[in-house]
Amino acid sequence: MIFNELSYFLLFLLPSVALFHASPPRFKPWIITSFGAAFFVYYGYLHFGGFWGALCVLLFGWEILISRLYRPGSRWCWFGIVQALVILFAFKYLTFASQSYDDLAGLLHLPPLGPIARWVLPLGVSFFTFEFIHYAADTYRGKTERVTLAEYAAFILFFPTMVAGPIKRIQDFLPKLRRVEFEPALATQGVTRILAGLAKKHVLADTFALWSDQLGTPALYHASRGQIALWILAYGGKIYFDFSGYSDIAIGSGNLFGLRMPENFSWPYASRNINEFWRRWHVSLSSWIRDYVYVPLGGSRGGERRTWLNLMVAFAVSGLWHGAANNFLVWGLWHGGLLVVHRAWSRAGFALPTVLAVPATFLAVTIGWAFFSMELPRALFALARVVGSA
């Protein structure tokens, strides 16, 4: 969807790249902004709620206006952070929160709220709200330089990264935008990256999906231990090639503009421990969670137990960010728990040799994919069947 549709290349990427390089520097941010808005309206209308999905483009207009009020230490920055959280909660988590409340109310004999239907889910809401929060928080802390309206609009409406990242930082994006020029070598690299990303998605991810999709069917309840283990392993392959392929297309598209985007993956399944895994997997998200959740909570500055708690909270947030459902929360807590165990383990002076550490990390991550890929009861059933207790 979107990056593997011909319309992405013919209506958006190729015309915008051509116009971008043909126009004088002062118009370049406006080229990105106009195509970004058109991109959001077009795909919002087609795939994300029709008219109302397209109308959500006004969120960007509002954010651009409010961002003009941001100053270091200003309350407007807090307003910007809160409004981004409200947007994210209202569109993504309201239904989940009301269901969770009703479940709890049933246990405590309280009156339920009743079902709240999900409204539209704006295109890329999980990603663009994180960029809004980053800009407001960094401006509050005086970590950004003065940004013009056109530059900020180009930053949040840069369509190659709008839908699913990589999550950008203004300090990284802006200097490149201000000095951008067409680089044939970078554009060539970008074409390679886009084609490789498409191949990763269609050839590898979709092949792994032939097996991993069985996890969502009734076949799960009749499958053998080996089959379920294979399907969970296949899900690990599918999600890696799917999302790294997606990131390749986004980064390659950015390269065509002459812009270098942040990397998202660096051979994550070769990691020797879970800490290293999170420095190689979805890097732009894990660094965002570190900078805007873990560090503000106190990071590792408040003693060992407080650090453990901060890790668990940060990964619970990361889990829920991936989806408004209990299984994503458990997936986040699983990784938070692994990081706590790894921290305690390594501080006690233990370390596995690489030949054991890489498979052990891979196994721990693969168990986590069971929670990520299935609703909680199914995931627990699948894992129990694999270890032989169901």
Added chain:
Amino acid sequence: MKDRLVALLEQLGGARPIDLHSRWRAIGLGCWWFALLMLVFAFAGRFSKFVYVDF
């Protein structure tokens, strides 16, 4: 050996630049693009949704 393999795979994936001063390398890259395009056309259409796009 391992580093060279990683470098080669990253070049083929577009994550690392390729020195294209040699004509043969440029031709090789063109063939690689063609091969990737054919693979994409051959396999496209089975599943279309990206995992991370809409949650």
